[in-house]
Amino acid sequence: MTELDSRLAALRDQAREWGAGFAAVALELDRDPDRIADHLDLPGVRFMSTFGVPAEFGRPPLRIGPHRFEGTSALERAVVLEELARGDIGTTLAAPGPSMSGVLVEQLGDPAQREWFYGRVLAEPTWTCFALTEPGHGSDASALDTVLRPAADGGFELTGAKRYVGNASRARIAAVFARTRPGPLGVTAVLVDTDDPGYRAEPLDSLGVRGARISAVTLDRVRVAPERVLGRHLSPTRRGIWASIQVFNRLRPTVAALALGIAGAAHDLLLEHRAAARGTDRERIERIGRRIGATRALVHRAAAAVDATGDGYLASAAKARACRLAEEVTLEACELLAPAARVTHPLLDKLVRDARGVEFMEGTRNVQHLNLFQGLLSGRVDG
């Protein structure tokens, strides 16, 4: 079921190999996320450090056999990130690279901004972060409190607070969402050099996905030069909340793929440790495999839809289904693996905790359902 074409299958197989390297360090990073610094030479981490940088900036595209990959399509990202997260979502998200900010820069950056951002990312392993979520409003971009105010010298000052931002304490570049005025056209994003005065990020101790090192960020009158305001070459309607929604649509299948990877890792553990299972247990394990295949079909369809049209309703369905899958499969794996499975199989314990983490990324299940309902009501999604 859900067979990939030979090109994407080659990419998947390569990513699976990289993911195996992540699995080997998963528990170490879970204990101490800072140990990522010792693993920057893992092939998968090296790949992630430039994944999504367009070839025009001098990054040689990935070549596997006769195939060439730019890494800029949502479908390619979904295929790669499922396999990496199947190895370890913590290492996947701990890796330096353009990550979510790269998608934002691709959507909104002018030539000089792209040059600056990708130039830094290519020069050395560079962590970036995507600072949207706020303490009072979650990831609701229309309710931002962080403000970007004009300064006397023609630049801007950025003031506010962000929370649950992955890699914010490691990042050298932060993509920060803020508001210039009330209303949907007042939403904007800026690139911040985290060495600049006023930027502070403190890691938050989390239950799962610990490699991502989610952090609380305070922005105290951080200076922002006009050339760091993303979308400055676009009209307000093209750089406001509309642009943010386009970016979130592109990211959503990726988050769904991370959840698929967690479910796949739990299934792999069952196949390894319950290879001799018979009867009902065998059927349950097989059913888990089928469920993963079914959700993968939806995730890939959603990613293809985002690539084709930018439409994110299917992606909302995919994200909601995949997060549910990850939670249910990891819990079912506990039942099937052994008594006290979470104690005797630390990797499964980590997966159970990680599965809860993807729920909060890029909108919870309830948020995705409300978005999907809007698609149903407007006739833009059907199935």
Next chain:
Amino acid sequence: MTATAQAPAPAAELQRVARTEGLVPALGLLLEAHGAALPLGPTGHALLPERDAAPDPVRRYPLPGGAVVLVHDPRAVRDGARAVDQAALLRLRLGLLQGLRDDCVAHLAERASGESTVLLQQLVKGQLAEALGHQLELAALLDATAPRELTGPVLRDLHSQVTAVGRVLLRLLGAHGFLADGPGATAHVSELLADVYLHAEEAR
């Protein structure tokens, strides 16, 4: 652009007819594809449009769009009944499920709740979206699955998921979905299709 699940043409047509015209025309299409040999379930039971069946059926279901009857031919068990096209049967049930969702949305949009409608209550939105998400997944899976992959456990799984999503929608319809001549009755016969045409678990 509408993000619609794209099924292969005949399957898509069967699904469309089931959704928009109802069970009887869709069942007619399904049976037509089998030619003269009537497909029967493993116990010799079949569900047919009333017009195509002999008198004295085991049961009769007067559905919107025409009546369906349950018939039984015990000789078929001995002689080896012809199996139904399982991929087509799933498409038909998926179409009925879409039709049930359409009925549900229309019904709830008509019902007042305070200053608004029941449809726009957050709990209702959430449950409808959950059902839709599951339907989208089933459609994506069916499009990616070859008929030869529809083995016993896979079929049982898929049919039970179609039934489960239908039950979510039926709960949203409330007592309106409990009437013998409404959308709940079609959903009931849709469940019966799986019951009649699936092989029993012990036959795995």
